[in-house]
Structures are given as structure tokens and as C-alpha cells.
Amino acid sequence: MSTSDLIGTFGVSILLIAFVLNQRRTISEHSRTFLVMNMIGALLCAYSAWLVRFMPFVVLETVWALFAAWGLWRWSPATAD
16 A cells, blocks of 8 residues: 555545544534544545645645634634534
């Protein structure tokens, strides 16, 4: 497995874990944990895509990470469930 595969697999795993935890109502989509997991997972996926020069996925994951970062910047305990 290449370095880009390992990084991408780790990033996707973080995103999927966040999704499953949210679906099981373990964490809220408004929680800091969910937003951090989405930001880190998306950044890792974007970097992995960058390494293999797959630009559509770089754009998708970068925008995903930016929106997660924006959510973190706006986060307050009052908005979390």
C-alpha cells in the first residue's frame, strides 16, 4: 500500500467513524468532536488526493475541511446538543 493510500484510508476512516457515531446519536453534528473529526478526515483525504493529483477530490475534501473549520470557529456550547 502506498503512502497516499495509507493517508487516504486513515482520513476516510475518521470520516466514517464520525458519520456512524452521529447516526447512532453518540455525537451530534454540532459537537466539537464531530467537527474536528470531519476537518481532520477531510484534510487527510485532500492531501491523499493531492499526492495522486486527483484534483476533483482535492477540491471536494478541501471545501469539506473548510466548512468543518468554519463550524469549529463558530462553535459554542449553546449550539451543541
